[in-house]
Amino acid sequence: MARYYFTRWLLSSALLVVLSACAGAQQTGPTVRTEAPPATPIPAPPLTAPAPLPVRVAPTRPDGPKLWPTTSFRGADFIDVRDIAKRFGLKADWVKGKPAMTISDKNGVRFTFEEKQHDFYFDGLRIFLGEAPVQEKDTLWLTKLDVIKTVAPLFRPADHAALLPAALPKVIVLDPGHGGIDPGTENKKLKLNEKSLALDVSLRLKKILESRGWQVLLTRTDDRELSKYKTVDLQMRADFANKQKADLFLSIHFNAADEAVRGVEVYSLPAQFMLSSGSTKEDDRTKQSYPNNRFDYANLLLGSELHRAMISSLKASDRGYKRARWGVLLQAECPAALVECAYLSNDAEARRAGTPEYRQKIAEALATGLQNYSATLEALRPKPTVPAEPTGTSGAAKAKK
Numbered sequence: 401m402a403r404y405y406f407t408r409w410l411l412s413s414a415l416l417v418v419l420s421a422c423a424g425a426q427q428t429g430p431t432v433r434t435e436a437p438p439a440t441p442i443p444a445p446p447l448t449a450p451a452p453l454p455v456r457v458a459p460t461r462p463d464g465p466k467l468w469p470t471t472s473f474r475g476a477d478f479i480d481v482r483d484i485a486k487r488f489g490l491k492a493d494w495v496k497g498k499p500a501m502t503i504s505d506k507n508g509v510r511f512t513f514e515e516k517q518h519d520f521y522f523d524g525l526r527i528f529l530g531e532a533p534v535q536e537k538d539t540l541w542l543t544k545l546d547v548i549k550t551v552a553p554l555f556r557p558a559d560h561a562a563l564l565p566a567a568l569p570k571v572i573v574l575d576p577g578h579g580g581i582d583p584g585t586e587n588k589k590l591k592l593n594e595k596s597l598a599l600d601v602s603l604r605l606k607k608i609l610e611s612r613g614w615q616v617l618l619t620r621t622d623d624r625e626l627s628k629y630k631t632v633d634l635q636m637r638a639d640f641a642n643k644q645k646a647d648l649f650l651s652i653h654f655n656a657a658d659e660a661v662r663g664v665e666v667y668s669l670p671a672q673f674m675l676s677s678g679s680t681k682e683d684d685r686t687k688q689s690y691p692n693n694r695f696d697y698a699n700l701l702l703g704s705e706l707h708r709a710m711i712s713s714l715k716a717s718d719r720g721y722k723r724a725r726w727g728v729l730l731q732a733e734c735p736a737a738l739v740e741c742a743y744l745s746n747d748a749e750a751r752r753a754g755t756p757e758y759r760q761k762i763a764e765a766l767a768t769g770l771q772n773y774s775a776t777l778e779a780l781r782p783k784p785t786v787p788a789e790p791t792g793t794s795g796a797a798k799a800k801k
């Protein structure tokens with residue numbers, strides 16, 4: 401647990417960092433961060449995930465929709481962390497001396513929530529809420545929106561099976577970020593740029609997925625922009641996926657921030673009314689519902705499976721599964737995610753990303769995440785009830801009666 405808090409301290413320091421130059425992907429991206437950058441250098445996040453990731457297990461059977469007990473205060477609806485535990489059949493406990501609660505089963509801690517921390521841990525994976533938990537009336541509260549759009553579907557995807565795509569994904573559009581006049585983020589010292597690395601990872605991923613029977617299309621297969629105008633360029637990438645009637649859309653990027661920051665981030669679109677990760681205020685777009693919001697639950701499943709696979713196989717620092725209104729995601733008419741594979745602003749990580757071996761590892765991790773997403777959908781599909789074949793004698797005996 402001490403390691404958890406050390407990690408938490410490091411990560412919350414890193415949270416203050418203003419997001420990425422890679423936000424070239426953004427144009428109409430998430431709310432501008434209001435936090436001031438820290439005056440002191442940011443310590444490097446730990447190299448390993450805070451807790452070992454468990455083996456993936458098949459989702460539990462659905463137990464039908466139920467209403468959550470909510471309490472309204474400070475102008476919002478909240479749910480008691482103890483009620484979340486009760487619903488899951490688990491146990492909630494305070495962490496000694498901290499404004500934090502855990503939810504555990506017989507095998508140990510499954511969730512950790514802390515007052516004023518936008519991120520929480522689920523089975524060792526770092527996930528961001530729209531709003532930080534609030535401590536009041538001797539308990540910890542999460543907003544209803546965060547519970548129904550993130551916490552509950554993460555823990556019980558089976559409860560939300562009716563809201564997930566019925567068909568398994570076959571056609572995927574990969575979107576290598578930037579290109580042509582837009583290099584994305586660059587590490588000039590190491591002569592690396594985002595547009596080339598993103599294309600290389602996309603081509604490697606295409607090869608892996610095709611060998612596993614997927615149909616794969618790319619928004620660009622060489623070094624070119626789709627439009628000279630960034631907003632149009634981003635819109636054209638989603639339009640391409642929509643025209644191809646893609647079952648999935650995955651935009652591939654590399655990131656930049658202060659030199660000390662490194663690791664992996666995965667994004668999907670925030671639900672309507674949910675704040676983008678790291679922002680503290682609503683803006684004009686918070687209240688809007690975009691075409692991609694029809695896939696909120698599939699986006700969460702896709703994003704969290706990609707994130708789990710990347711953290712587990714790359715052994716990279718966990719920068720979190722986040723939500724942001726990236727321009728390239730808004731109009732996608734299928735489940736969609738955006739991955740930031742590494743920080744080119746961190747020389748050690750950029751050097752790694754500069755090797756074909758590491759980019760192959762990234763592509764394999766992404767392929768694993770996509771396969772796991774598909775496997776979960778398959779596990780949740782209603783099974784057709786096949787009538788039992790009558791066996792020789794007993795069947796004949798019945799027929800005679």
Ligand SMILES: [Zn+2]
Pocket residue numbers: 421422423424425577578584585594653654
């Ligand atoms: Zn980018």
